[in-house]
Amino acid sequence: MCQLLGMNANTPTDVMFSFTGLATRADEHKDGFGIAFFEDRGLRHFIDRDGAIGSPVAQMIKRYPIKSEVVIAHIRKATVGSVALQNCHPFVRELWGRYWVFAHNGDLKDYHPRLHGQFRPVGDTDSERAFCWLMQELAKAHADVPSVDELSCTLRELLPQPARHGTFNVLLSNGQALWAHGTTKLWSVERAHPFTAATLADEDLSVDFAAHTTPQDRVAVVATEPLTTNETWVPFEPGELRVFQGGVRHGRCG
Amino acid sequence: MCQLLGMNANTPTDVMFSFTGLATRADEHKDGFGIAFFEDRGLRHFIDRDGAIGSPVAQMIKRYPIKSEVVIAHIRKATVGSVALQNCHPFVRELWGRYWVFAHNGDLKDYHPRLHGQFRPVGDTDSERAFCWLMQELAKAHADVPSVDELSCTLRELLPQPARHGTFNVLLSNGQALWAHGTTKLWSVERAHPFTAATLADEDLSVDFAAHTTPQDRVAVVATEPLTTNETWVPFEPGELRVFQGGVRHGRCG
Numbered sequence: 001m002c003q004l005l006g007m008n009a010n011t012p013t014d015v016m017f018s019f020t021g022l023a024t025r026a027d028e029h030k031d032g033f034g035i036a037f038f039e040d041r042g043l044r045h046f047i048d049r050d051g052a053i054g055s056p057v058a059q060m061i062k063r064y065p066i067k068s069e070v071v072i073a074h075i076r077k078a079t080v081g082s083v084a085l086q087n088c089h090p091f092v093r094e095l096w097g098r099y100w101v102f103a104h105n106g107d108l109k110d111y112h113p114r115l116h117g118q119f120r121p122v123g124d125t126d127s128e129r130a131f132c133w134l135m136q137e138l139a140k141a142h143a144d145v146p147s148v149d150e151l152s153c154t155l156r157e158l159l160p161q162p163a164r165h166g167t168f169n170v171l172l173s174n175g176q177a178l179w180a181h182g183t184t185k186l187w188s189v190e191r192a193h194p195f196t197a198a199t200l201a202d203e204d205l206s207v208d209f210a211a212h213t214t215p216q217d218r219v220a221v222v223a224t225e226p227l228t229t230n231e232t233w234v235p236f237e238p239g240e241l242r243v244f245q246g247g248v249r250h251g252r253c254g
Numbered sequence: 255m256c257q258l259l260g261m262n263a264n265t266p267t268d269v270m271f272s273f274t275g276l277a278t279r280a281d282e283h284k285d286g287f288g289i290a291f292f293e294d295r296g297l298r299h300f301i302d303r304d305g306a307i308g309s310p311v312a313q314m315i316k317r318y319p320i321k322s323e324v325v326i327a328h329i330r331k332a333t334v335g336s337v338a339l340q341n342c343h344p345f346v347r348e349l350w351g352r353y354w355v356f357a358h359n360g361d362l363k364d365y366h367p368r369l370h371g372q373f374r375p376v377g378d379t380d381s382e383r384a385f386c387w388l389m390q391e392l393a394k395a396h397a398d399v400p401s402v403d404e405l406s407c408t409l410r411e412l413l414p415q416p417a418r419h420g421t422f423n424v425l426l427s428n429g430q431a432l433w434a435h436g437t438t439k440l441w442s443v444e445r446a447h448p449f450t451a452a453t454l455a456d457e458d459l460s461v462d463f464a465a466h467t468t469p470q471d472r473v474a475v476v477a478t479e480p481l482t483t484n485e486t487w488v489p490f491e492p493g494e495l496r497v498f499q500g501g502v503r504h505g506r507c508g
Contacts, residue, residue, distance in 0.1 A: 042339025085296025097374035118372040120351035
């Protein structure tokens with residue numbers, strides 16, 4: 001099963017701690033990984049066909065504290081589509097002058113949406129087909145850049161449609177917000193003042209967030225499974241959409 | 255002035271030698287760099303606001319032999335647009351189920367093309383505007399995926415239009431071919447059997463290509479200035495378009 005990791009914060013924050021937790025869990029996920037960091041409207045996008053443990057790209061990310069307000073990471077176990085670079089999540093497209101990033105955990109059976117618009121898959125995964133369809137439908141639903149709230153309401157209508165074909169745990173961002181949709185396995189945690197020490201579930205490692213934060217900092221983390229043992233991770237209800245902005249849950253449609 | 259580097263080969267080839275030459279030349283180009291590697295239809299895309307000497311991303315690229323059939327790299331000296339990640343070349347968009355990569359050297363004065371299509375700039379450079387306009391016009395010119403020859407002929411009509419606004423040395427690829435358009439400073443070299451040793455122009459470094467190649471290998475390199483001192487670099491005529499496929503000059507419109 002693929003692993004997802006999403007982070008949203010109100011101040012640029014690195015994900016070295018969480019990514020280490022995710023990569024440790026990846027010994028059976030040798031089929032590629034990817035991670036995307038928003039920095040203002042810009043995007044750093046790293047993917048590799050190698051697994052997240054051996055890859056020089058993953059090694060660099062673990063050492064280089066890239067600070068970002070929204071991060072989406074994915075560790076792949078190939079089910080549909082070959083082990084090729086064009087099948088590595090997260091996928092990126094541009095819409096309305098913003099980059100959009102998408103990662104998916106799960107399988108969609110017999111999923112062949114009508115792609116008559118401007119977004120076409122480059123690889124051959126069900127995930128990229130779903131992303132292209134979502135982008136196409138967002139582009140049709142709004143003439144110009146909508147607000148985060150409007151996007152959330154549109155996504156709440158769209159996301160159940162691919163989900164009818166199977167498991168559709170999804171992370172999506174345009175840099176302004178992080179949308180997380182869970183159908184089977186997705187959890188989130190929100191960190192705020194007073195920050196405490198957190199211990200990784202899979203590795204003998206802990207970090208004292210109080211030493212690295214200010215009282216104003218807010219950070220939300222979404223993952224396939226809780227990454228830490230001593231924080232309050234909240235599971236998603238089947239079909240639940242959560243929207244995070246500035247490190248906190250946000251909006252009437254999330 | 256920004257530096258451009260393009261590579262096209264008939265077998266996956268690394269660009270560590272050429273990238274080292276480019277990065278050495280970059281001490282006055284502290285405003286970001288980027289490099290994109292095609293691997294089949296997939297793409298590795300690295301950008302950094304830091305210069306190509308100090309950046310951990312650049313360090314990784316110099317050590318990690320990423321083999322690719324098409325590479326486009328850019329080292330930036332900001333003239334238009336702030337030093338932000340969204341302004342770092344190369345830029346990427348998807349069209350017809352292929353990623354397209356674009357890097358530009360030069361300034362376009364008063365260049366505000368009508369962008370009524372599906373491609374919008376994320377940053378605020380004249381270069382990204384030109385790229386979005388090119389993608390828009392390619393999408394209009396062909397209903398579906400054209401051949402490399404057809405693309406070359408369309409590009410030969412399109413590229414002079416932005417070039418009327420200033421310097422427009424450009425590298426463009428969709429992974430199938432490398433299009434290079436020069437208006438002021440662009441050179442290319444083609445390497446083929448029998449391979450010899452090449453010496454970098456700016457660094458006390460040489461590489462014996464014969465030791466790293468087979469007689470069938472063909473490699474073309476395009477750069478703002480010749481990178482080596484003992485090879486035959488051919489300057490572009492003003493407004494010349496060259497198309498490289500499988501490591502050699504190609505086609506009737508290139």
